[in-house]
Amino acid sequence: MYIDAAVKDIPFSLAEQIGGVMRFADKAAYYSKLLKTNMTISDWCALMHEIAETFLSQSYNFADDTLNLNSSIAEIAAESSEFTDPINFTPVEERLKEMLGETRGAKGFMSGRVTFCAMLPMRSIPFRIIAIAGLDENTFPRQKVSLEFDLMAKSPKPGDRNNRDSDRYLFLETLISARDKLILSYKGQSERDNSELPPSTLVTELLTHMQNRFAQKDITTRHKLHSFSRDYFKGGRLFTYSPARYAAAIALSGEKKPHSFADLPVETEELTEVTLADFENFFVSPPAYFLKKTLGINSRIYDETLPETEHMVLDGLNNYNLQEDSINRKLAGDNTDALTYQYMTAQLPPENLGIYYIEETRRTSSAMAENAFSLLGGRPEEKEIELTVDDVLIKAHIPGISGARHAYIRPAKIKPKDLIKGWIRHLLLNIESPFTTLLIGNEAHIELPPYSGNHLQELMKLFKKGCRTPLRFHISDGTEMIKRPKGISADKYNKLANDFAFQICFGGEIRPDEEITNIVLKPIIEHIQGVK
Numbered sequence: 001m002y003i004d005a006a007v008k009d010i011p012f013s014l015a016e017q018i019g020g021v022m023r024f025a026d027k028a029a030y031y032s033k034l035l036k037t038n039m040t041i042s043d044w045c046a047l048m049h050e051i052a053e054t055f056l057s058q059s060y061n062f063a064d065d066t067l068n069l070n071s072s073i074a075e076i077a078a079e080s081s082e083f084t085d086p087i088n089f090t091p092v093e094e095r096l097k098e099m100l101g102e103t104r105g106a107k108g109f110m111s112g113r114v115t116f117c118a119m120l121p122m123r124s125i126p127f128r129i130i131a132i133a134g135l136d137e138n139t140f141p142r143q144k145v146s147l148e149f150d151l152m153a154k155s156p157k158p159g160d161r162n163n164r165d166s167d168r169y170l171f172l173e174t175l176i177s178a179r180d181k182l183i184l185s186y187k188g189q190s191e192r193d194n195s196e197l198p199p200s201t202l203v204t205e206l207l208t209h210m211q212n213r214f215a216q217k218d219i220t221t222r223h224k225l226h227s228f229s230r231d232y233f234k235g236g237r238l239f240t241y242s243p244a245r246y247a248a249a250i251a252l253s254g255e256k257k258p259h260s261f262a263d264l265p266v267e268t269e270e271l272t273e274v275t276l277a278d279f280e281n282f283f284v285s286p287p288a289y290f291l292k293k294t295l296g297i298n299s300r301i302y303d304e305t306l307p308e309t310e311h312m313v314l315d316g317l318n319n320y321n322l323q324e325d326s327i328n329r330k331l332a333g334d335n336t337d338a339l340t341y342q343y344m345t346a347q348l349p350p351e352n353l354g355i356y357y358i359e360e361t362r363r364t365s366s367a368m369a370e371n372a373f374s375l376l377g378g379r380p381e382e383k384e385i386e387l388t389v390d391d392v393l394i395k396a397h398i399p400g401i402s403g404a405r406h407a408y409i410r411p412a413k414i415k416p417k418d419l420i421k422g423w424i425r426h427l428l429l430n431i432e433s434p435f436t437t438l439l440i441g442n443e444a445h446i447e448l449p450p451y452s453g454n455h456l457q458e459l460m461k462l463f464k465k466g467c468r469t470p471l472r473f474h475i476s477d478g479t480e481m482i483k484r485p486k487g488i489s490a491d492k493y494n495k496l497a498n499d500f501a502f503q504i505c506f507g508g509e510i511r512p513d514e515e516i517t518n519i520v521l522k523p524i525i526e527h528i529q530g531v532k
Helices: 013-033 039-057 060-079 090-100 163-177 201-214 241-255 276-284 288-293 318-332 337-346 351-376 416-432 457-466 478-485 500-506 514-531
Strands: 129-130 178-184 273-275 381-389 393-400 405-409 434-439 445-448
Touching: 013 039, 039 060, 039 090, 060 090, 163 178, 163 201, 178 393, 273 276, 276 288, 276 393, 276 457, 288 457, 288 500, 318 351, 318 393, 351 393, 351 405, 351 434, 381 416, 381 457, 393 416, 393 434, 393 457, 405 416, 416 434, 416 445, 416 457, 416 514, 445 514, 457 514
Parallel strands: 129 178, 273 393, 405 434
Antiparallel strands: 381 393, 393 405, 434 445
16 A cells, blocks of 8 residues: 555654554545445444544543543434444434534533533523532643644634633633632642642632732631541531541541451471572562462562563563673673574564664673672682571572682662572571672672671571561661661661552551561671671
8 A cells, every 4th residue: 555655764753653644544544445335323333433442542631522422322323223224324424413513511400409510601600609620730721732733823813712711711700600609629739749739820819819809818628638537527627427437537546456367377387498599589578478388379460461562672670681691691601692692583672772782781791790700709600508407408509609709790789689688698608618798789799708697597487487477577678778877677668558468468567577677687787887
């Protein structure tokens, strides 16, 4: 179809727009042929739903219009359900235009004690009480948005329709129409950080006028985030008549019952052996480990849906894995060109972007590998360890060993989980002989000198306990905890409100156990601070 329409020298930035035009032309040609055929009215309605879903925007700004269109199509199908003869599209089109031309907002107007409506004609009829919702900043009055091909907007004339001026006039009519009370509502606080949000400029102008003309200052009521807040039952400006909300407020202020989702501790087989990976993952999140290993519940949610479009950039995890694999190959002396293989097998973005990732990965991985070589003083090797601690055999395969030095390399900033994993490996290596461990990140490195304490035994006791009952501990902010010179407070780990495993195991009790936190982290902090 587009062989004769090829255009040379099209910039890459316009590829998506041109592709959209081509897809639109394809769909338009396809539906144009269908509209020239004969179908039953039910088939025509199904086709109109399909066309609407294909061409109409999914933005919430057009949600009302889309709903109105779909409702009209559904009404056409319902009123002609008994007519099954095939017809052309013309009568269906005429009926749809007729229905869309009707003013739907006026149905049921003034038919009951409370009327819900848009700001349409008849709005100037007086009412005892009028309430308007949604008077947020940049929402009302409506902003004027002009299309590039709108010639009237480029050269406005007196008398042209202006939505912003019309909305200001609507607001003035509303003020005149309210006889007893006028209630204006807007979103006054941000749902993200609770910061104050300004109302519509019309509301601001009205408040300023009320203050200057009538000295009215306290006319704004700030509602609580939740309708069951206790403040609604103390009397005063905030109130509610809802028995359900009162019951919720009573329950919220009452004595909290201990959260329990299972009979604890869980009876398990005697623990005799553990791998290094399991031991490390446990101390990253004991609740998640307990759910997965003991109860068989996976607390991580994966989106297995295949993407509809090809990723043109690598996400953080894929980029991390790419650099980690390249660094490990360089440290092991493996000269296999794995990056080119990944590029040729479409594991990297195509064309120049994929080549950029190859060059950038080679540069960063070479720099980190050279840094590791200089810190270790030679090429690292692997070490197998089988060690019994508190009657449990730990099997470990630890790479990055050179002499009495060990490197734990992460191609990113050293995170709390990297710190605890590197520390556990450091403890295992120091059982046999003194070892120095280097936690090497892309910004800096942390050096752990030889350690001769019994911290590994304490960790094993927590591990055995955590396999039978969840422990309230989680690594969340290693940077802050390292900066604290006077021990560790669990307040720094209070970022677990959205942690799935914590919610299941402890409900609202997301504050980590301070005693467990100190047992796990205090020796690490003191050991690192001792170096300084």
